Amino acid sequence: xxTTTLINPADETVIGTIEHSTLEQVDEAIVRATLAQxxxxxxxxxxxxxxxxxxxxxxxxxxxxxxxxxxxxxGHPIGQARWEAGHVRDVLNYYAAxxxxxxxxxxxxxxxxxVTFLEPIGVxxxxxxxxxxxxxxxxxxxxxxxxxxxxxxxxxxxxxxxAIRLGExxxxxxxxxxxxxxxxxxxxVVGERFVTHPRVGKIVFTGSTEVGKRVMAGCSEQVxxxxxxxxxKSANVVFADSDLEKAAATAPYSVFENAGQDCCARSRILVxxxxxxxxxxxxxxxxxxxxxxxPGDADTEMGPLVSRTHFxxxxxxxxxxxxxxxxxxxxxxPGFWFPPTVLLPASATDRTVTDEIFGPVVTVxxxxxxxxxxxxxxxxxxxxxxxxxxxDLGRALRVSRGIAxxxxxxxxxxxxxxxxxxxxxxxSGLGRELGPDAAEAFTETKNVFISTVD
Ligand code: NAP
Numbered sequence: 223x224x225t226t227t228l229i230n231p232a233d234e235t236v237i238g239t240i241e242h243s244t245l246e247q248v249d250e251a252i253v254r255a256t257l258a259q260x261x262x263x264x265x266x267x268x269x270x271x272x273x274x275x276x277x278x279x280x281x282x283x284x285x286x287x288x289x290x291x292x293x294x295x296x297g298h299p300i301g302q303a304r305w306e307a308g309h310v311r312d313v314l315n316y317y318a319a320x321x322x323x324x325x326x327x328x329x330x331x332x333x334x335x336x337v338t339f340l341e342p343i344g345v346x347x348x349x350x351x352x353x354x355x356x357x358x359x360x361x362x363x364x365x366x367x368x369x370x371x372x373x374x375x376x377x378x379x380x381x382x383x384x385a386i387r388l389g390e391x392x393x394x395x396x397x398x399x400x401x402x403x404x405x406x407x408x409x410x411v412v413g414e415r416f417v418t419h420p421r422v423g424k425i426v427f428t429g430s431t432e433v434g435k436r437v438m439a440g441c442s443e444q445v446x447x448x449x450x451x452x453x454x455k456s457a458n459v460v461f462a463d464s465d466l467e468k469a470a471a472t473a474p475y476s477v478f479e480n481a482g483q484d485c486c487a488r489s490r491i492l493v494x495x496x497x498x499x500x501x502x503x504x505x506x507x508x509x510x511x512x513x514x515x516x517p518g519d520a521d522t523e524m525g526p527l528v529s530r531t532h533f534x535x536x537x538x539x540x541x542x543x544x545x546x547x548x549x550x551x552x553x554x555x556p557g558f559w560f561p562p563t564v565l566l567p568a569s570a571t572d573r574t575v576t577d578e579i580f581g582p583v584v585t586v587x588x589x590x591x592x593x594x595x596x597x598x599x600x601x602x603x604x605x606x607x608x609x610x611x612x613x614d615l616g617r618a619l620r621v622s623r624g625i626a627x628x629x630x631x632x633x634x635x636x637x638x639x640x641x642x643x644x645x646x647x648x649x650s651g652l653g654r655e656l657g658p659d660a661a662e663a664f665t666e667t668k669n670v671f672i673s674t675v676d
Contacts, residue, residue: 224408226379231297231526232517234556240382242407248415251374254400255345256421259372262401263342267321273397274321274368278314280395281307284387288356291383293517296355297525297558298480300518310360310388313640313656320368320661334673340665342370343423343447347416349409349437350385351429352378352528353483353580358451359385361644361655362426363402369664374422375404376413378429380529382406409433417441424448424664428485431603431649438652449653449663451485452646453578454606457599458488458635459589459621462497464611465633470504473584474512476609476635478524478550478562482582483532485650486607486629486637490575492598495588502547502586509550509562516553526558527581533558536581539574540565547586570601578604592617596624605647609635628654 224242289303326338348362377385389404417440427437428451441448476488517525550562562582589595605627618632628646643657
């Protein structure tokens with residue numbers, strides 16, 4: 223049996239070993255899920271709702287526990303990790319309302335009654351990345367369970383601990399055995415088996431665009447439904463007429479949160495040329511004020527990168543100081559620490575502008591006018607998130623409509639609310655998670671005609 227040794231990214235100590243699920247174990251889990259789903263879907267909607275609320279309550283009681291695991295396994299700051307655990311509870315509570323609201327339609331037709339039913343798909347396979355291990359998992363499993371499905375979940379190899387704990391909490395809360403199973407292991411084994419197994423009816427994949435394309439191709443073999451949440455390289459567009467102080471003060475948190483390991487990171491700041499120098503003057507102290515430190519300290523705002531491999535990938539984008547405008551701080555000593563770094567790229571085709579670095583590195587570029595801002599924001603294969611800073615409401619709306627991206631904030635950098643839809647344009651993804659319609663994405667619409675002709 224193969225294993226992964228888990229390393230604390232803040233100090234490089236070994237925190238444990240995780241055994242990988244084998245192909246046989248995955249197949250057995252899918253059989254268990256298939257059986258559990260039948261009973262789950264047959265429950266009264268109110269009983270499914272109650273079970274999900276009990277699961278939410280169990281998560282609420284384990285917030286400290288879950289947060290501590292994420293601090294040690296992923297290097298997330300404790301304040302952020304506690305928010306993440308609370309978010310899982312909130313997502314479960316939100317979708318606990320769904321079983322009793324899976325409304326079909328009654329459509330007027332000749333000769334009878336025509337109704338639609340939202341039938342569960344069956345078993346849903348969820349594959350998650352390492353950057354937000356528990357929140358992203360919940361965006362899939364909560365609405366999938368609410369819609370009457372069973373779930374098999376593969377956490378990322380480096381960060382399985384919170385997902386495993388959530389699987390235990392589901393059982394402690396009384397969810398049926400086999401309904402929600404967490405299967406740690408390799409993407410190329412466990413993840414691929416979800417894709418190829420005929421009993422798994424839908425895949426929810428969050429991760430890199432490269433692997434997402436493979437998953438989509440694999441799903442096409444069985445015409446399997448798939449939701450993809452992929453990479454991003456989002457723009458933070460700052461106009462001269464904005465509250466420049468606020469835009470600059472908040473910009474570091476729009477990209478350096480979670481050490482930049484955030485698909486919604488605004489990793490390209492675009493500033494109108496007339497205020498470019500002033501913006502940089504304001505940005506520098508804000509970047510230097512970001513509290514980078516031990517994840518367990520309550521006032522830490524940014525922790526380390528997740529692993530040595532990832533640290534090396536990020537560091538390769540900043541081989542020297544040539545294009546560095548300024549940097550924040552980072553602790554010395556062991557751990558995968560990389561300081562917040564602001565670059566002035568040589569050109570718009572520089573790979574620091576085009577690639578998703580997925581670390582605390584941001585580029586700042588100048589634009590001339592509204593059309594130029596939209597053109598530059600759209601000069602990316604990705605389209606996940608972004609911000610627009612302006613006091614002109616008409617411009618805010620024109621630019622928001624002009625940027626091809628799934629989630630935009632005006633005069634704010636917020637990205638994710640469980641009650642609003644989330645997902646990407648272009649190569650950032652396919653389909654939407656969260657929001658009022660997410661549970662429906664885990665159903666098949668069935669149409670039934672009932673003749674009333676005598
Ligand atoms: P990744 O390498 O694509 O891995 C994501 C998940 O897929 C992991 O669980 C991985 O397992 C698994 N996997 C790998 N190969 C697979 C295969 N052949 N078949 C099925 N599953 C496979 O991505 P990552 O490096 O963990 O995460 C970072 C990426 O996720 C970034 O691009 C980021 O933008 C994106 N992301 C997107 C969103 C969004 O909502 N749009 C949110 C967060 C992150 P292993 O761990 O075993 O490799």
